[in-house]
Every structure is written in C-alpha cells, then in structure tokens.
Amino acid sequence: MHEYRKDPIVNRWVIVCADRADRRGAFLEPTVWNDSAPCPFCEGHEEETPGEVLAYRQSEQSPNRPGWLVRVVPNKFPAVRATEEGVERDEPLFQSMPGVGAHEVVVESARHVSSFSDLSAEEALDVLTAYRRRLRYWKADSRMRSGIIFKNVGTAAGASLEHTHSQIIVLPMVPAALADELAGAKSYEQTNGCCFFCDMIAQERTIGERMIAESDRYVAIAPYASRLPLETWVLPKRHESHYENEPGKAIAELSIFLRQVITAIDDVGRRPAYNYLIHTAPFDTASATHYHWHIEIIPILSKTAGFEWASGYYVNPLPPEQAAEWLRTSYSQYGVGEKSSLE
Numbered sequence: 063m064h065e066y067r068k069d070p071i072v073n074r075w076v077i078v079c080a081d082r083a084d085r086r087g088a089f090l091e092p093t094v095w096n097d098s099a100p101c102p103f104c105e106g107h108e109e110e111t112p113g114e115v116l117a118y119r120q121s122e123q124s125p126n127r128p129g130w131l132v133r134v135v136p137n138k139f140p141a142v143r144a145t146e147e148g149v150e151r152d153e154p155l156f157q158s159m160p161g162v163g164a165h166e167v168v169v170e171s172a173r174h175v176s177s178f179s180d181l182s183a184e185e186a187l188d189v190l191t192a193y194r195r196r197l198r199y200w201k202a203d204s205r206m207r208s209g210i211i212f213k214n215v216g217t218a219a220g221a222s223l224e225h226t227h228s229q230i231i232v233l234p235m236v237p238a239a240l241a242d243e244l245a246g247a248k249s250y251e252q253t254n255g256c257c258f259f260c261d262m263i264a265q266e267r268t269i270g271e272r273m274i275a276e277s278d279r280y281v282a283i284a285p286y287a288s289r290l291p292l293e294t295w296v297l298p299k300r301h302e303s304h305y306e307n308e309p310g311k312a313i314a315e316l317s318i319f320l321r322q323v324i325t326a327i328d329d330v331g332r333r334p335a336y337n338y339l340i341h342t343a344p345f346d347t348a349s350a351t352h353y354h355w356h357i358e359i360i361p362i363l364s365k366t367a368g369f370e371w372a373s374g375y376y377v378n379p380l381p382p383e384q385a386a387e388w389l390r391t392s393y394s395q396y397g398v399g400e401k402s403s404l405e
Contacts (some may be wrong), residue, residue, distance in 0.1 A: 063381060067288040071246040071258055076287045076376045080384075086191070101287030103225035105172035106131070111174065112136040115166065116195060120186040133169040133187040133268050134230075135198060140165035141231060144203075164200055164232040168192055176224050177215055179325040188319040193230065194313060195341065197306040200232040201345040208236050208344045211305075216335025218362040228338075244340060244353055251352035260301055262312070271380050274326070274389045277319045279312050284382035291363040291380035292331050292389065295356055296320060303350035305342040320357065326392040327361055330385075335362040 063080040073333045100109035108126045116134040123129040140164030152158040170189045171181055178186065197209045213228035214221040236244070250258040266272055274282040274294060282296050296319070302308065308316070327336065342355040363380075370376055 067287040069285075070262075071250070072242045072285065074247065074289075074374070074376075076289055076378055078288075078381050080379060080381055084393055101174055101223065101225050103169045103223060103227060104174050108133075111167070111169075112138060112174050116192055116354065118192070118216060130172055131185055132171070132192055134192050135169065136165050137165040142233065159234075161405050162205060164206070164230070166230045168196075168228045168230065170227055171225075174224070175226050177226060177324065177328055178213065178338075178356070179321055179328050180226060181321060183318065183321075185398075186321045187314055187369070189228070190313050190317050190320070193228075194231050194306050194308065201306065203214055203232075203274075205231045205234050208233050208240060209342065210237065210240075210297075211340035212337075214364065215337070215340045218335035219337045240344070241340060244343070244347075244350075247352045247354070257352055257354055259300055259356065261299060263293070263297055263299060272386045274386050275319070275323060275393045279315050280319050282323045282344050282389075282393075284321070284386040286382065288378055288380075288382040288385065289376040290360055290378060291376075292327055292334070292361040292385050294323060294359040294385075294389065295326060296323060296359065297354060297356040301351070301354060303343040303347065303353045303355060305340055305355045307349070313399075322393060323389075324359065326389045327359060328390045329392045330359050331363055336360060338360070370403070 063078065067076050067077045067078055068074070069076070076216075092130065100107060105128045108114075108128070111133075111134050113126050114130075114133045114135050117125060117130045118132045119130045121129065142161045142165055144162065144163045144164050146163075148160030151157060168189060171185050171200060174178075175181070176187075181189065193211050197211075200206050200209055210231045210233070211228065212231075247258050253277070254261070263281055263283075269278070272284045272286065276299075279300065280296055280298055282294055285293060285295050294376065296316075298308070298312070313314070326337075328333070336359060337372075338357055339357045340355070340357050343350050343353045364378070366376070
C-alpha cells in the first residue's frame with residue numbers, strides 16, 4: 063500500500079507506505095536509560111529544583127519538602143522568562159523581541175517512573191488538574207497569549223531525564239502550529255457552518271475503523287493522516303475550545319481515559335519514546351465555535367530524516383487503520399500478558 067493522505071485541517075500531506083514496515087530499522091527500539099546519577103525529580107531531592115509554584119501533597123506540609131504527589135517548578139534552564147528585558151527590533155529583514163514568557167516543569171510523581179501509564183490514579187488526576195490551574199494562572203497575565211503543554215518520554219522524544227514529567231511554556235504570541243490549526247478550523251466553519259473536529263469525531267465513530275476507544279466524554283482515534291506509527295488523538299466529545307475550561311468531573315474522567323490509552327500505546331509499541339501535546343485555543347480568544355482542544359500523542363517509532371526535512375511530508379509505515387486495530391485490542395485487554403504487535 064502506497065497512498066498520499068492530506069490532513070484536512072492544516073493541509074499537510076503524509077505518505078502511508080505499509081511496505082516500508084518490513085525494512086531493517088523501520089521501527090525504533092525502546093529507550094534504555096543507563097544514567098545512574100541521582101535524579102533531581104525524585105522525592106528527597108527538592109533542593110535540586112527551583113522552588114515549587116504548585117504542589118499536591120498527602121497532608122499539610124511545608125513546601126519544597128518530601129511528602130508531595132505532584133510538583134510544578136520553574137524550569138531550571140528556561141526557554142523563556144517572565145522577567146526578560148530587552149528592546150524590540152523591527153527592521154526590513156530582521157525582527158526580534160525580548161524572550162518574555164514562562165517555562166515550568168510538572169514533576170508527575172515522587173516515584174521514579176517513566177511514563178504517564180505508570181502513574182497512580184491520584185497522580186494522573188493531579189497532573190491534569192495542575193495543567194488546568196497553571197493555564198488559568200497565566201491566562202490572567204495580560205502579556206501572555208497562549209500556553210503550550212507537552213510531554214517528552216524517552217531520549218528519542220527529547221527527554222533529558224527518565225523521571226516522568228511534562229512541561230508548560232507560556233508565550234506572548236500564538237505559535238505557528240496552533241495558528242495553522244486555528245486558520246484551517248475557521249475556514250472549515252465558514253464553508254460548512256460547523257466545527258471540523260466535531261464532524262471528524264462523528265464520522266470516525268460512524269466508520270469505526272480508526273476508532274481506538276471512547277468513554278462518556280472522550281474519544282481516542284488514529285487520525286486519518288497520521289504522521290508516525292500509533293499516532294493517537296484524544297478529544298472531548300462535547301465542543302470546547304479551551305482545555306482550562308474543562309470541569310473537574312471531566313478532568314477526572316480524562317485522567318483515567320488518557321492513562322488507559324497510553325497504557326495501550328506502551329503495550330503495542332513496547333514502551334516507545336513518545337510526545338504528547340495539548341492543543342488549546344489562545345488565552346485571548348473567547349470560547350471559539352470553530353476550534354476544539356485536543357491531545358496529540360505521538361510515539362517515536364520511525365525516523366524523521368532527509369526526505370521529511372526536504373519535502374515537509376511524513377512517511378508512515380503503519381496505516382492508521384491497522385494501528386487502531388492493534389490499539390483497540392490492547393485497550394480492551396489492557397495489554398496484560400499480550401505480545402507486542404510490533405515485535
């Protein structure tokens with residue numbers, strides 16, 4: 063099977079090429095960590111990180127001390143800083159502005175575990191609630207326009223530490239990837255009078271071949287133009303443009319659902335490196351009828367190399383329909399004692 067597929071929201075092409083699954087090195091090996099140095103994110107090493115800005119604890123205890131479940135701390139090596147000073151430059155060829163923003167790390171467990179699927183139910187809920195609280199906090203800062211939440215697991219996905227954590231970066235601008243989605247979604251609404259993501263969810267639930275799982279409020283699908291093997295999107299069934307507007311009961315359900323979906327990905331992909339990204343509308347955008355917040359989970363199971371950089375096209379050796387079938391099976395069985403489909 064060789065097929066070009068176009069992402070209907072950002073007009074990005076991918077090539078689905080199942081024949082390449084048989085070539086040597088088609089799928090990357092799982093990350094093996096060999097770092098024996100003390101972990102700065104483990105309980106008891108609180109002095110090795112900046113002071114916490116938020117923590118969930120088992121009982122009333124002093125901050126920056128053991129006894130926590132989840133901690134949020136400023137990044138020790140931030141990409142942007144809230145106190146950055148400088149001069150804006152706008153010249154015919156070159157434009158720049160001070161690197162103002164915020165960069166925080168969510169340490170997802172006091173235990174030394176590596177994947178979101180390793181979290182307890184309480185930890186998973188605290189992590190997703192922390193995201194919501196920090197987005198709401200920064201939304202009140204008039205300098206900031208958007209918040210990016212992402213997670214890197216494994217060295218192939220960009221993680222520098224094994225200990226499970228995620229990051230929040232807040233910017234005074236709308237990043238290009240989000241701007242492209244917003245523009246595509248707006249164009250679809252103007253043409254069709256409704257939300258693309260809502261239509262996609264309805265169609266995928268009807269067709270069924272790329273559906274992975276669903277709960278009362280959420281669905282998990284393998285997107286039609288998947289960029290990489292086992293790419294999975296998690297979306298709320300109810301239309302909502304901003305993650306930070308999700309009610310508490312919905313966040314509690316999402317914490318269970320997301321953990322189960324990532325458990326299935328860990329099972330089928332033999333605990334691959336992965337990224338997940340929460341796409342949510344800009345802070346200064348009122349509830350948008352055209353945009354639908356969602357989580358994109360991207361396992362790093364194949365290489366991005368010269369052709370991808372030269373063309374902007376991804377080559378996916380695993381059709382999303384096959385990926386969905388494997389993930390559905392694993393999700394329904396929780397992967398217990400099952401052999402990986404990629405072995």
